Every structure is written in C-alpha cells, then in structure tokens.
Amino acid sequence: MKYLYLNTLFFIAFGWFRLVYSVAWDQVDTFKAPLTFQKQEGDGIKIIASNLNVPQEIAWGPDNQIWIAEHAGVVSRMDPVSGSITKLLQLKDVWQSRSAGLLGMALHSDMKQFPYVFLCYTFQKEKNYATRLVRYTSVRDTLVDPKVLMEIPVGNGHNGSRIAVHQGLLYWATGDALSLIDSQNPQTPNGKILRMNMDGSAAADNPMKGNPVWAWGFRNIQGMVFSKSGQLYTSEHGDATDDEINLIGEGKNYGWPTVQGFAESSEESTFKGLNNTIDPIKAWTPTIAPAGLDYYPYDKIPALKHSLLLVTLKAKSFRVLKMDKEGKKILSEQVYFENKFGRIRDLCVSPAGDVYLATSKRDWNPVSGFPLPSDDRIIKISKLDPANPQNMISSIPAGSKSAQLYLQYCASCHKENGTGVKGTFPSLLSSLIVVNNPKEFIKKILAGSNGPVNISGLTYDASMPSFAFLKDEDLIEISTYVRSLGSNHAAPIKPELIKEVRTALNK
Numbered sequence: 001m002k003y004l005y006l007n008t009l010f011f012i013a014f015g016w017f018r019l020v021y022s023v024a025w026d027q028v029d030t031f032k033a034p035l036t037f038q039k040q041e042g043d044g045i046k047i048i049a050s051n052l053n054v055p056q057e058i059a060w061g062p063d064n065q066i067w068i069a070e071h072a073g074v075v076s077r078m079d080p081v082s083g084s085i086t087k088l089l090q091l092k093d094v095w096q097s098r099s100a101g102l103l104g105m106a107l108h109s110d111m112k113q114f115p116y117v118f119l120c121y122t123f124q125k126e127k128n129y130a131t132r133l134v135r136y137t138s139v140r141d142t143l144v145d146p147k148v149l150m151e152i153p154v155g156n157g158h159n160g161s162r163i164a165v166h167q168g169l170l171y172w173a174t175g176d177a178l179s180l181i182d183s184q185n186p187q188t189p190n191g192k193i194l195r196m197n198m199d200g201s202a203a204a205d206n207p208m209k210g211n212p213v214w215a216w217g218f219r220n221i222q223g224m225v226f227s228k229s230g231q232l233y234t235s236e237h238g239d240a241t242d243d244e245i246n247l248i249g250e251g252k253n254y255g256w257p258t259v260q261g262f263a264e265s266s267e268e269s270t271f272k273g274l275n276n277t278i279d280p281i282k283a284w285t286p287t288i289a290p291a292g293l294d295y296y297p298y299d300k301i302p303a304l305k306h307s308l309l310l311v312t313l314k315a316k317s318f319r320v321l322k323m324d325k326e327g328k329k330i331l332s333e334q335v336y337f338e339n340k341f342g343r344i345r346d347l348c349v350s351p352a353g354d355v356y357l358a359t360s361k362r363d364w365n366p367v368s369g370f371p372l373p374s375d376d377r378i379i380k381i382s383k384l385d386p387a388n389p390q391n392m393i394s395s396i397p398a399g400s401k402s403a404q405l406y407l408q409y410c411a412s413c414h415k416e417n418g419t420g421v422k423g424t425f426p427s428l429l430s431s432l433i434v435v436n437n438p439k440e441f442i443k444k445i446l447a448g449s450n451g452p453v454n455i456s457g458l459t460y461d462a463s464m465p466s467f468a469f470l471k472d473e474d475l476i477e478i479s480t481y482v483r484s485l486g487s488n489h490a491a492p493i494k495p496e497l498i499k500e501v502r503t504a505l506n507k
C-alpha cells in the first residue's frame, strides 16, 4: 500500500510521466518486472526488449516511452532505457485468429490536452464478429473509458489496419475484409482510408459530405504515416504481385481490385482511364509483405534523412526509400538487415532520431526455425552505415534458380519445405495433384482459387492467388521444383503442358 501511495504522489508531481526506478515491482499490480535483456548487436544496434508477443504496433509517446500494442490485445508502455514494461490494458473481447486480432494503435498528437489512445481490433460478441475502432483515455498506468467510434465488417483476413492522428483528425486505414466489391464502393467502410473527428463522426470537409471516406480502392494497408510536411503515405499488401507504397490524395481511387501496382495491362489502363485511379509511387513483384511505415526527418542518421522507412514481413528486412524533395517520388531503395532479425512488423522513430524495430516471429505464420525463445524483440538503431556489410545480409539463400523462385512466390504460404500451415495452406508434399495430376497442378498455379476448397477431406477457406503473370520458363522451374520437394519424386513439367493449360484457361 505504501508503494501505491508513493506512486500516486509521484504521478501527481510528474503528470503522466512514469517513474521507473523508484517503485517496488512486486508491490503494484500494474507493474511487471523487466522482461528484457539488453544486448549490443553491432555498432549502433541494440536489442532493447525481448519476450514480447507479436508487437503489432509500436509508437513513441510524448512521455518518451515506447507504447506497444500486441496482437493478442495487450497495450503496454516500455522504458527504452531500463527496458521495464508496464501493462496498461488487456482487451477482453479481441478475436484473435490468423491475422485477426489487435491491429492498430495511435496516440493523439497532443496528449496533454487530449489524452487519447486509439485502438482498432477484431472482436467477437456471441456469434457476431466485426472490426472496431475505439478511443481510450490514458490515466496514469491504465487506459479507461472506452468509446467505440465505429464498427465495420470483418473478414477471415485483410482486416488492415493502421490509425494515424493528424491536425486533430483521425485517419483509419481499413482492409477490404476479402470483399472484392467494397474497395470500389465509396459508400462502404472497407478497403478505405476514413477521416474522422475524435468522436468518430465524418470530418466536415471530407470529399463526400457526412461520409468518413477520404480515399478508396485499397486491399490491405499495413503501414501509414504523415511526413513532416503533412503528406500521407501508406504501405499495402498486394495479392500474388504488386505490394505498394501510395501517396494519398483526398477523394482519390487507388484501383484495387482491378488495378494492381502500376496500371500496365490493357484492362488496368482502361479502368484507370474511366475511374481516374492513382498509381503507387513504388511497387514490388515478387512481393515482400511490407508492414510498418515511418518518415525520417532527422540529421542523426544521415543515410535516412527525408526517407520513408519501411519494415517487411516476408522479405524480413528494413528498407530506406529515399524521396525527392517534394516527397512525390521514390528515388532509391536501400535494403538493410535482410534475414538478420526475421519478420519485422512495425517501427517507430524517437525525436532524438533513433529508430526502433519490432519483430513478428510469434505470429500465426512463422518462418521455419522461429520463434527463438527470446522473441519477439525490439531493436534500437542509432547508427547505420550503408558501407558496413554487416548491415546488408543478403536475403535469398544461395541455391538453384528454381529454389529461389519457389521461395519468392510460394514459400510464404506453403513454407520453405512445402509442408504448408495446417488448416490454412495445404502441404505440397502430401498433395494428390502435385505428383499424380500435373494438369490440375498447373491449373491451380495459373488460376489460383477464391473461396473454400476441399482437399483430402479438409476445407481450406484461404484463397490462392493466380500466378498466370509468371513467364512459362519460371513456371516450369517452380512446378518442377515442387515435384521434387521432400518425398515428391516426379518428372519435370514440360513446356507443352503449360501452353496447353494456358490456352484452356485463357490465361
């Protein structure tokens, strides 16, 4: 009790700034003992937290603490110096399944006046599921007084999401929730960037009066940031191709699902012409699974100045996207730490110019060999030298061309060794079609699928993208490789078969 009382006094004296050294950890419920070991990983690179559980979002707070939102519904605050962590909130109704869970967090940019913390998460109420945006109020070491600002339809995947606060308004990037029609319908909330007042009502000067929609045509945004000059950027997961970075304009259409990446095909350019869609400022094929996005305005690490900083899941890297002066073009891309820390889901930048990365190795789709016992981790970067080869570990392990193509296009779902993920992505080793029915096998790669498919008595409700965009020679490499994976011992696929199936499918 004595400590509780002392603690309260400290808070009265110091506002909501936390004192980490002067409390007895075991006396106060909301405090956890430091979880963390701190370890130097190289010049200017330090592990400052470990044993986290999928930090979905990390944010630098005005209290100089790192605020952490974990996928299972936990919000906490960490002292970046001592590594000690205080748990502020455990959501009770979060629905955590595959990618669904606690998905985004933002702090109000003026917390002294508006001590608000915004969260979005998928939840379950009896037999109903939805995604909601909630405003909490930060009081000492808890978050209280939740106000639900909006509830929108949820999907088995593609629920986004990120939140940002800018000039007193709230921006919420919502996923398409696997609907193929919502993104192009400005009257529904999915596949959009919504712009709202602090109470969830549509901002007064939005493009359509009374409608929170600010921009549309999105699939599944995973990173969102305002630059110093107030431009809004997003990172987004594409389907089999075309992950994107977009510069967001008021009332603009970004083309999904018809336009993927730059409008290149004739169907895409026709759609672009009719609907005035906006191309991304950067796109990636093969995909990299971009996630958290931030902007770096500081001098401390010169290689990062005036760049978008991006972390990636599938490509397991930290990327620096240098922009032109106006922030309208990406001039170069520098990839750091490939494979060094595993999947990275979010990052934040402190006012001192240090960058913090948060790994995502305990999530639903881990890479083989992970998680390590100390995952997930937060890594502090205070120095970065592009000339130091230690920072530039190469991504794709050396191997045959076919192995590389398989890693780039198939392994994120079916896993490096082809075993898949039970109940979600089928194994390619025990597949009946891979070895015994080459025509169906090639058909599956070219056509993909959308909706539940029954394989050997199990239902798979995740969809498989079409890989018809791959060149025939790459398709031969990949399909032949899959037919030789693990216990599969089947003959190479012939070019004629690919031509025959393409013609039959008109792909």
Ligand code: HEC
Binding pocket: 409, 410, 411, 412, 413, 414, 424, 425, 426, 427, 428, 430, 431, 432, 433, 434, 441, 444, 445, 448, 449, 450, 453, 455, 460, 461, 462, 463, 464, 465, 467, 478, 479, 482
């Ligand atoms: C985004 C995830 C994803 C990616 C990437 C992906 N697949 Fe699939 N794949 C699935 C899902 C989900 C299914 C199950 C539904 C179905 O059969 O359509 C599936 C099914 C299959 C099947 C059918 C298995 C059976 O026994 O019927 C084959 C074969 C296959 N994939 C091969 C590939 C190959 C080869 C690649 C790379 C070119 C690839 N997949 C990339 C998700 C993916």
